[in-house]
Amino acid sequence: MKRRQFLGLLGAAGITATLGTTAQAAAGKTFEGHPDTKGVLFDATRCIGCRKCEAGCNKVNKLPAPAKPFEDLTVLEKDRRTDEKTYTIVNKYKGSKGPVFRKFQCNHCMEPACASVCFVRAFTKEPDGSVSYDASVCVGCRYCMVACPFNIPAYEYDDPLTPKVVKCTMCHPQISSGELTAPGCVSACPKEALTYGKRDELIDIARERIRKNPERYLKHIYGEKEMGGTSWMYISGEPFSSIGLREDLGTTSVPAMTSGPLSVVPMVAALWPAFLGGVWAINKRKEKVAEEEQKAAVKAAKAATQADADAKLAKAMDGAEKDKASAIEREVKRALEEAEAARKEAEAAENTDTPEDNDGKGA
Amino acid sequence: MEYYIYHDFMMHTKSIIYILMGLFVVGFWGLWAYMTSRDEEIHKMPEHH
Amino acid sequence: MSTENNKSLMTPANIITGIILLVGLIITVLRFTKGLGTVTNLDQNNPWGIWIGFDLLCGVALAAGGYTTSSACYIFGLKRYHSAVRPAILTAFLGYALVVFALHYDVGRPYRLVYPLFVQPGTTSLLFEVGLCVFLYVTVLAIEFSPAMFEWLGMKTLRNKIHKLTLALTVFGVVLSTLHQSSLGALYIAVPSKLHPLWYSPYLAILFFVSSIPAGLSMVIFEGTLAHKPFHHMMDKTHLDEHEGVILGFARGASIALAAYFCVKLVALAADNNWHYLATGWGAWYLVEVLGFVALPSLLYAIGSREKNIKLIKWTAALTVFGIILNRFNVSMVAFNYNLPADQRYFPSLMEIGISIFVVTLGVTIYRFIVSRMPIFFEHPEYKDAH
Numbered sequence: 001m002k003r004r005q006f007l008g009l010l011g012a013a014g015i016t017a018t019l020g021t022t023a024q025a026a027a028g029k030t031f032e033g034h035p036d037t038k039g040v041l042f043d044a045t046r047c048i049g050c051r052k053c054e055a056g057c058n059k060v061n062k063l064p065a066p067a068k069p070f071e072d073l074t075v076l077e078k079d080r081r082t083d084e085k086t087y088t089i090v091n092k093y094k095g096s097k098g099p100v101f102r103k104f105q106c107n108h109c110m111e112p113a114c115a116s117v118c119f120v121r122a123f124t125k126e127p128d129g130s131v132s133y134d135a136s137v138c139v140g141c142r143y144c145m146v147a148c149p150f151n152i153p154a155y156e157y158d159d160p161l162t163p164k165v166v167k168c169t170m171c172h173p174q175i176s177s178g179e180l181t182a183p184g185c186v187s188a189c190p191k192e193a194l195t196y197g198k199r200d201e202l203i204d205i206a207r208e209r210i211r212k213n214p215e216r217y218l219k220h221i222y223g224e225k226e227m228g229g230t231s232w233m234y235i236s237g238e239p240f241s242s243i244g245l246r247e248d249l250g251t252t253s254v255p256a257m258t259s260g261p262l263s264v265v266p267m268v269a270a271l272w273p274a275f276l277g278g279v280w281a282i283n284k285r286k287e288k289v290a291e292e293e294q295k296a297a298v299k300a301a302k303a304a305t306q307a308d309a310d311a312k313l314a315k316a317m318d319g320a321e322k323d324k325a326s327a328i329e330r331e332v333k334r335a336l337e338e339a340e341a342a343r344k345e346a347e348a349a350e351n352t353d354t355p356e357d358n359d360g361k362g363a
Numbered sequence: 364m365e366y367y368i369y370h371d372f373m374m375h376t377k378s379i380i381y382i383l384m385g386l387f388v389v390g391f392w393g394l395w396a397y398m399t400s401r402d403e404e405i406h407k408m409p410e411h412h
Numbered sequence: 413m414s415t416e417n418n419k420s421l422m423t424p425a426n427i428i429t430g431i432i433l434l435v436g437l438i439i440t441v442l443r444f445t446k447g448l449g450t451v452t453n454l455d456q457n458n459p460w461g462i463w464i465g466f467d468l469l470c471g472v473a474l475a476a477g478g479y480t481t482s483s484a485c486y487i488f489g490l491k492r493y494h495s496a497v498r499p500a501i502l503t504a505f506l507g508y509a510l511v512v513f514a515l516h517y518d519v520g521r522p523y524r525l526v527y528p529l530f531v532q533p534g535t536t537s538l539l540f541e542v543g544l545c546v547f548l549y550v551t552v553l554a555i556e557f558s559p560a561m562f563e564w565l566g567m568k569t570l571r572n573k574i575h576k577l578t579l580a581l582t583v584f585g586v587v588l589s590t591l592h593q594s595s596l597g598a599l600y601i602a603v604p605s606k607l608h609p610l611w612y613s614p615y616l617a618i619l620f621f622v623s624s625i626p627a628g629l630s631m632v633i634f635e636g637t638l639a640h641k642p643f644h645h646m647m648d649k650t651h652l653d654e655h656e657g658v659i660l661g662f663a664r665g666a667s668i669a670l671a672a673y674f675c676v677k678l679v680a681l682a683a684d685n686n687w688h689y690l691a692t693g694w695g696a697w698y699l700v701e702v703l704g705f706v707a708l709p710s711l712l713y714a715i716g717s718r719e720k721n722i723k724l725i726k727w728t729a730a731l732t733v734f735g736i737i738l739n740r741f742n743v744s745m746v747a748f749n750y751n752l753p754a755d756q757r758y759f760p761s762l763m764e765i766g767i768s769i770f771v772v773t774l775g776v777t778i779y780r781f782i783v784s785r786m787p788i789f790f791e792h793p794e795y796k797d798a799h
């Protein structure tokens with residue numbers, strides 16, 4: 001997957017193949033995330049699928065009441081995703097030793113895809129690790145939903161004029177105002193399947209648990225590196241793909257993927273006009289040369305014909321003198337003939353004089 | 364200003380680059396207009412004769 | 413200069429147009445009173461449907477005739493295509509105007525469509541790039557088209573002033589087109605996990621840009637064919653004389669462009685080592701697209717222009733246009749979310765299709781209105797300097 005970024009750059013560069021430096025220039029710097037960025041660790045081996053976190057989230061965020069009460073565990077039979085009324089859901093999966101449950105919500109990516117693709121900067125990766133959304137600028141293009149690799153943002157499709165994108169806030173408003181000290185879902189969990197804390201420390205905790213109970217856990221922290229890393233991470237005893245977490249996402253973040261095509265944009269703006277102007281100038285020059293050549297050719301031809309014509313004229317004048325006498329004779333003869341013809345015609349007209357004839361004159 | 368995530372860094376650099384692109388366009392246009400502003404006069408001269 | 417208006421308004425074509433426009437208006441009201449949920453089949457997993465896949469992606473690709481024709485004529489010095497420029501600019505302008513119009517249906521808060529430009533630009537987004545370029549390009553096309561209107565209205569000074577800008581506008585238009593045609597493809601570079609590997613490629617930007625060239629050229633041929641009969645009486649001698657030359661020349665260009673597109677497609681396949689997917693069902697569908705709608709039309713165009721077979725060329729143009737639509741549909745809908753179970757996949761609702769047909773009909777109606785009045789297919793007698 002890493003190759004993609006490079007290929008994207010090259011691919012998009014195409015004509016300007018020498019310009020593959022922009023992404024690398026940024027790659028020379030490293031971005032470690034905000035220093036005290038927080039997150040949550042979810043432990044699938046502890047979760048019992050009680051839906052208490054769903055209820056807790058619903059309560060602290062004052063969301064509308066669910067279709068079926070949170071005590072009703074039959075909803076677990078169906079695969080669910082977050083929607084415009086639900087920030088988080090718990091799903092049930094078949095594990096090798098009985099059912100396994102996995103809570104899901106926005107993962108608050110370290111390099112959020114939603115933020116990267118939003119064309120009005122509606123999403124912000126806050127210093128506390130949460131990815132917040134600002135509905136006051138959102139246009140509703142839904143590119144964030146297209147881009148989120150975890151299919152998290154939901155949309156209020158039934159609101160005709162003021163729909164919002166909806167997703168888990170990591171309880172950022174409540175925590176920053178001091179109303180809560182930890183996300184509502186985390187506090188509601190009776191089994192400590194959720195741990196809120198500094199992301200670095202969470203990774204240490206996860207490693208520790210895996211090290212202490214190697215038979216209980218897989219040796220992988222889902223979210224440590226996926227899509228450039230996420231604030232919400234998962235450890236499990238079952239393969240992640242069997243609990244609905246895609247393992248084929250790779251580690252490249254969306255900003256890294258799009259930096260290739262983006263870096264070509266200014267190159268097109270800078271080099272295309274120069275190139276096109278050059279082509280135009282060459283064609284113009286060709287046209288001008290052709291035009292001038294034509295002009296010159298016409299001039300030369302004109303000069304040649306002029307000389308020719310002069311010679312002819314002189315000749316004709318000369319001949320005309322000699323012909324004059326016979327010409328006069330011819331003219332007189334023709335005039336006589338014409339007069340004779342006119343006389344005859346008038347005679348004929350007199351014989352058949354009708355009004356129609358006058359009308360026909362114009363024709 | 365320090366950037367902690369690549370996305371914020373990109374937002375900063377790309378914004379500057381978009382402004383630069385606007386300047387490119389104006390610059391090219393200005394250069395071209397300056398360069399060709401006398402073409403008309405030269406072009407007209409032979410026509411007068 | 414009698415126009416079709418002098419005939420009865422109740423022709424079958426007009427009646428159908430009327431019905432479509434009426435139905436479109438009803439759906440419009442529904443969209444803005446009941447919301448996207450009522451009108452569309454969009455859902456939380458499928459946020460982009462036919463209004464993006466067809467109205468935006470296909471609309472922009474097929475309006476590429478504007479920049480291809482004007483750059484061929486004004487930049488690459490192919491003056492013999494001059495009579496094709498105005499119709500192509502008009503189609504492009506209408507195409508883009510309708511793309512913007514259609515977006516008002518799709519986005520949740522259309523009244524904020526200018527926010528990315530004037531309120532809070534998200535410069536890391538390729539959609540910002542698309543929005544900026546489309547906005548600027550619609551403006552450029554409007555200016556490029558305006559001389560026809562000014563000639564019609566008899567506003568000489570203004571018309572001549574703008575006419576002087578032709579070269580600058582053309583260059584700017586090509587820059588903008590290059591950028592947003594490719595960026596539309598690059599929109600999908602962010603979703604390697606959702607788009608099937610046969611269609612996902614780091615070369616998506618190049619693929620979309622290169623394919624927009626044959627799309628534009630084919631649209632000029634296709635549209636010229638459609639317009640030829642009903643508007644024959646509006647075409648002057650130059651237009652009619654050049655018509656065949658334009659078709660032959662454009663067929664040649666489209667053949668080469670399609671061949672180039674085919675090459676890039678292959679490179680994209682090879683670069684990600686996706687050969688093994690060709691043996692799957694997706695692979696069969698991919699081959700249909702690439703062989704049937706890229707390689708085949710390239711070949712047919714070549715034969716057509718070699719044999720001077722205008723009829724074959726016209727059919728090939730239709731095939732190419734269809735192929736480009738197929739490709740955009742594949743990227744935006746068919747191969748998008750390919751990993752979701754069948755019951756969670758998207759299929760457009762009748763009302764979504766209705767709006768798309770409505771938008772196209774609106775375009776055709778405005779087109780007919782304009783070409784039967786303004787100097788599009790003929791040169792205005794007072795402005796013969798256009799060459």
Ligand code: SF4
Pocket residue numbers: 105106107108109112113114115131147148149150151152153167
């Ligand atoms: S999970 Fe999706 S919505 Fe949440 S931050 Fe990451 S990209 Fe954005």
Ligand code: SF4
Pocket residue numbers: 117118119120121122123137138139140141142143144145165
């Ligand atoms: S829907 Fe709103 S938040 Fe999402 S990308 Fe579009 S403008 Fe940004």
Ligand code: SF4
Pocket residue numbers: 056057058060061087088105167168169170171183184185186
């Ligand atoms: S962090 Fe807050 S908003 Fe997110 S799922 Fe938990 S309770 Fe809900």
